Amino acid sequence: MRRAQALRDALEQDIITGKFRPGDRLDEQSLAARFEVSRTPIREALMQLASTGLVELQPRRGAFVASLSFKDVVERFEVMAVLEGMCGALAARRITEPMQKELEKAHEDCVREASQENADAYYYANERFHHVIYKACQSAFLAEQAQQLHARLKPYRRLQLRARSRVANSLAEHQGIVDAIRAGDSDRAERLLREHILIQGERLADFIASFDRAA
């Protein structure tokens, strides 16, 4: 693989996992030293991360880990809700039989992992469920956009898995979505998915609000 690509992945992980915090400066020289490469592939990796919004590039001033304000995050959840709703609407009309099977299997995996009370495993099963919906819409562009924004919101989605009741509700919502898509009811699929995401945004808002109160 190209070094720039490997570096991109490594840096992305470091940012998502919080090794680099929002606002941190990403100095080219120290990164180059740390990864034992020249600045060239480092710069390339930083530019790629900037295009996904994970890094902010200030001309002649350097790269910083992007820090999203509360408003920024809410705005992204709003768009995510609409995109995912659109995926659902299209999927309800266009889903293929094998894809429908895949969707139902992904949902069953979610149910199983949830019952095991393994937060990580549930998280990944949930990822796969949403990913199947993106694919099922049969629009490569929409799927790509949805996947990209979904990835960007990863750290924020993860925050709210703690709440037990949320998982149960989430599963019920998934079931409704699967049913709507199978029934070919695009309006209902769109609405349910939109709400499913918006609820996440709201829970996150609650979470942050309580966090702010504590501080």
Place this chain on the structure above:
Amino acid sequence: MRRAQALRDALEQDIITGKFRPGDRLDEQSLAARFEVSRTPIREALMQLASTGLVELQPRRGAFVASLSFKDVVERFEVMAVLEGMCGALAARRITEPMQKELEKAHEDCVREASQENADAYYYANERFHHVIYKACQSAFLAEQAQQLHARLKPYRRLQLRARSRVANSLAEHQGIVDAIRAGDSDRAERLLREHILIQGERLADFIASFDRAA
């Protein structure tokens, strides 16, 4: 300004105006020679264009002007319709008084330019109208996404301005949109904007179909 940035703009223009055609190879060396810079800023510009989808970067094989298939274009118009509908829905709820004035002025400009039958001037007035709607939604992220996709579809939107009747219809649709937003009717604003864009996609499809028949 940074050279990479200037090059990005120059290349973008050359691609949009058709100086470089879809599928064309963008050789780093010849571009560097042509613009009298080194390969470094050229590569940077190409990477930026790749992130907007205007250029396709094949690892170790070079850069090519992206060529969108018919399906690719339709998919983008579909997403554009949804994003723009969302802008309208939010704008109907959140638009400020000065922004409302700006929107109405932009619409009036469209009407004036249309009556002058100057295709270019109408095109730019139309651009401004849509741009105001993006801003009016009060979501920086949504506005940015909409603007970016709008820009990507520029070459395809331009194709259909020839048709006289389309301009008249388009103006009528604009009027309806302005009214819906002023009335704070978010559902109607969303629906009208969505349809307004989808019609463009359909007209384009007709255009391409007739083009294919001719060939």
Place this chain on the structure above:
DNA sequence: GTCAACGTTTTTGTATACAAGAATTTGCTT
């Protein structure tokens, strides 16, 4: 004549060198 394999050439990817702009420090003035 076609195909394949080897060698050449061209092109991309990375490293290093250099230039130019930002940040910082030091020294001077008030």
Place this chain on the structure above:
DNA sequence: AAGCAAATTCTTGTATACAAAAACGTTGAC
């Protein structure tokens, strides 16, 4: 001592040099 200014240092942006992979052409075998 505080504030400003010049000079130094550090960092980014660009150019060039080198390495490695892909494209190309040539040559030879069948």
